[in-house]
Amino acid sequence: MADSNTISGYVARFGDITNVGGDFRERLAPGCFTRTLREMPDVVMILDHDSGRVLGRVSAGSLQLREDSVGLHFTLYPDPTTPEGQTAIGTVARQDVKGCSFSFSARSESWDDGAGDQLPLRTIEDLDLWECTLTAFPQYETTSAVLARSAARDNAANAMRRIAEKAEAGDFAARKAAAIRRAEMEMKFRGYA
Incomplete structure (x- = not known):
């Protein structure tokens, strides 16, 4: 389906700390999504927490969620024929929207009072996941x-830069490789390859 x-990335990352409204700090414990993904797997991905702007759903195969050692990873296949899909693709491509958030209810949590002038720290150990969202203002900035x-364009651009640097150093093989790679990229981006 790819x-x-x-669109892919991390809805949440374990261990990262965020400030919640100046009232307390919060972090996610590794494994906090395990139970909910097993018991309540039909999660939706929406735009900016707006339930009227659905981008994908696990049961439809348009959203995949998996917990790994980093956090909750997602792969989304938005429909480019819908206004929501077009918005998601366009804003993420330009990186106007480059983060995520999620709605949940905590099932298990622990608190640390914080040392000195630090705010209390809430650690979410288990939760019910209701939805994931693409947003310009994620609670967790990571x-x-x-x-x-x-991502493919960035990788190709980095490869081209390395080849160009070698070509500038007078390496004939590098200049030839750069010319070939440039031609291949042109064809790919114009839809010929």
């Missing part, structure tokens, strides 16, 4: 969302 409009096409 194509150039696939979340991510990238368009597959953007």
